[in-house]
Structures are given as C-alpha cells and as structure tokens.
Amino acid sequence: DEMDVDTIWMDGEFVDWEDAQIHVLTHGLHYGTGVFEGVRCYDTEEGPAIFRWEEHLERFYQSCKPYDMEIPFEPEELTEATLELLRRQDLASCYIRPIAYYGYDTLGVSPGDCPTDVAIAAWPWGAYLGEDALENGIEVMVSSWRKHASSQIPTNAKTTGLYVNSLLAGEEARRNGFREAIVLNKEGNVAEGPGENIFLVRDGTIYTPGLSESILDGITRNTVIGLAEERGYEVNDTASISRGELNTADELFFTGSAAEVTPIRKVDNVVIGDGGRGPVTEELQQAFFDLVERRTDDHDEWFTYV
Numbered sequence: 631d632e633m634d635v636d637t638i639w640m641d642g643e644f645v646d647w648e649d650a651q652i653h654v655l656t657h658g659l660h661y662g663t664g665v666f667e668g669v670r671c672y673d674t675e676e677g678p679a680i681f682r683w684e685e686h687l688e689r690f691y692q693s694c695k696p697y698d699m700e701i702p703f704e705p706e707e708l709t710e711a712t713l714e715l716l717r718r719q720d721l722a723s724c725y726i727r728p729i730a731y732y733g734y735d736t737l738g739v740s741p742g743d744c745p746t747d748v749a750i751a752a753w754p755w756g757a758y759l760g761e762d763a764l765e766n767g768i769e770v771m772v773s774s775w776r777k778h779a780s781s782q783i784p785t786n787a788k789t790t791g792l793y794v795n796s797l798l799a800g801e802e803a804r805r806n807g808f809r810e811a812i813v814l815n816k817e818g819n820v821a822e823g824p825g826e827n828i829f830l831v832r833d834g835t836i837y838t839p840g841l842s843e844s845i846l847d848g849i850t851r852n853t854v855i856g857l858a859e860e861r862g863y864e865v866n867d868t869a870s871i872s873r874g875e876l877n878t879a880d881e882l883f884f885t886g887s888a889a890e891v892t893p894i895r896k897v898d899n900v901v902i903g904d905g906g907r908g909p910v911t912e913e914l915q916q917a918f919f920d921l922v923e924r925r926t927d928d929h930d931e932w933f934t935y936v
C-alpha cells in the first residue's frame with residue numbers, strides 16, 4: 631500500500647489492510663453514526679510517543695454517549711491494541727485513527743440491534759495543511775456554510791456525520807483558491823475550522839472561541855492554552871469572536887492533532903498582521919513542537935511511549 635502500512639485492528643483482531651472491509655448496509659455508512667479520534671504519535675528522542683492518548687481515548691468514549699453507542703472494549707484493551715498496531719508496523723511518527731460506528735444488522739435510522747464496531751488504523755501523515763504551511767501560514771476564507779449549532783448536533787462529540795459540514799466548508803474554500811475555511815456558527819460568530827480550532831492574538835492577548843460557540847473541545851487547543859499561560863500570556867478561552875474581529879487581528883492560527891499549530895496569514899481579502907507567521911504564533915508553535923518532540927521534559931504524563 632502506498633502508505634507502507636499493512637495492518638488494521640478491527641473488533642479485537644489484527645487484519646490485513648485490504649481485508650479491513652465492512653458491509654454496504656452498515657448503519658454508520660448510511661446515517662453518519664460513527665465517532666472517531668485523530669491522534670499523533672511523534673518520533674521523540676525517547677522513541678515513538680503518542681501525544682495525549684488518555685485524553686483522546688476519554689473523548690472517544692464520551693463522544694459515544696449522545697448516540698447510546700457502547701464500545702465493547704475497555705480503554706486498556708484499545709490502548710494495548712494501538713500500541714501493538716504501531717509495533718507490528720514499526721511506525722514511529724504517525725497518525726492514529728480510532729473509529730466506533732453502528733455496524734451491520736437491519737437498516738433504518740434507529741440502530742436497533744446494530745452492533746457497535748470498532749477499528750483502529752495508523753499511517754504516516756505529514757503536515758496536515760502542507761509542509762510550508764507551518765512556516766509561512768495559509769490563506770483561508772470565511773465559508774458561506776455555517777457550522778451546525780451544538781443544539782442541533784453535539785459539536786463536542788467527534789461524530790463522523792458532522793464532517794459533511796466540514797467538507798462543504800473546506801471544499802468551498804479550496805474551490806475558491808484558499809487552503810482552508812473558517813466556519814462561523816449559527817449566530818455568525820467565529821466557531822473554528824473544518825478540522826481545527828482557531829486562535830486570535832490582539833495587543834498581546836490570546837483569544838479562542840469558548841465551548842459554547844459550537845466547537846470541538848480540542849486537545850491541541852487545550853495544550854496551546856496551557857503553553858501560552860505557562861509563558862505568561864493572558865488567554866481568554868471563553869471568547870465570542872465576531873467575523874469583523876478577524877480583520878483586526880494581529881495574528882491568527884489553527885490548532886489540531888492533524889493541523890498542529892498552523893498560522894493563518896490572510897482571511898478572504900484581508901492580510902493578517904504582517905502577512906506571515908506572527909511572533910506569538912511562532913513562539914507557541916515552537917513550544918508545541920519542543921513539547922511533542924520531547925525537547926523538554928515538561929508534561930511527560932501526556933505521552934504514551936510505544
């Protein structure tokens with residue numbers, strides 16, 4: 631396989647990549663009834679280390695709750711399966727994708743007797759938004775598609791079905807020559823990216839939309855808030871950011887397990903700050919990579935060594 635990985639864990643078994651198949655009448659395929667996680671393993675000086683695995687695993691189980699989905703494995707079993715999955719494929723720096731979904735039984739919106747199936751895959755994945763994005767930043771557009779409100783679908787549950795909204799917004803941006811979208815919520819305030827949280831820097835203060843703005847409670851968001859506060863920054867993590875405040879920002883950046891810390895240099899027609907990676911963004915990005923690549927001993931409890 632072009633990603634030189636060959637194994638996937640499915641419902642307790644390690645199967646060959648090409649045999650990791652499901653039935654076309656799987657509930658999750660028809661109705662978006664799945665939950666998933668996106669986790670990075672970094673090749674650190676002490677060997678491969680999964681970043682904040684415990685928090686991702688916790689969110690994975692939490693995301694099941696609104697849908698009465700019951701993962702039929704203990705967290706420890708999923709941890710062991712993941713470590714074995716990485717060891718079998720000699721993966722060091724990679725991206726890990728657990729998914730749980732209503733499987734195959736009778737079809738209908740109500741899951742009835744559909745089982746909850748679970749799979750874990752992993753593969754090497756570089757910079758999510760492009761190699762030069764981390765250094766030079768990206769250009770984004772504010773999507774014409776709004777984020778669904780958390781009163782409509784719990785946006786704090788990482789639900790597969792939510793990502794059709796992400797696809798609509800992100801593809802609209804790329805169709806228009808931008809790298810990614812910014813998605814406003816139902817109220818018209820800034821929510822997040824299609825697959826990222828967003829941060830704004832103005833006059834030395836850092837803002838990020840609060841959890842009531844219909845966003846995912848991002849683990850990288852939480853990490854960067856901590857790194858910023860450790861460096862003495864004032865962080866407002868319950869902000870309600872209007873679209874207009876994007877234009878007057880000194881700096882903007884995305885965070886995510888895939889996106890890591892990606893500067894935003896332009897929003898629609900408006901150049902942000904000096905049109906590149908801002909100084910606060912660079913400082914926090916450097917602190918993030920020093921942390922995850924273990925050039926610091928800080929937060930060793932956040933790492934599960936393979």
Ligand SMILES: Cc1[nH+]cc(COP(=O)(O)O)c(CN[C@@H](CCC(=O)O)C(=O)O)c1O
Nearest residue numbers: 668824825826827846848849850886887888
């Ligand atoms: C909507 C959304 N918001 C914020 C985040 C950042 O959350 P966290 O990873 O806990 O810091 C992600 C992760 N997006 C995942 C899926 C990306 C994909 O293309 O699929 C990811 O970053 O792995 C989102 O999907």
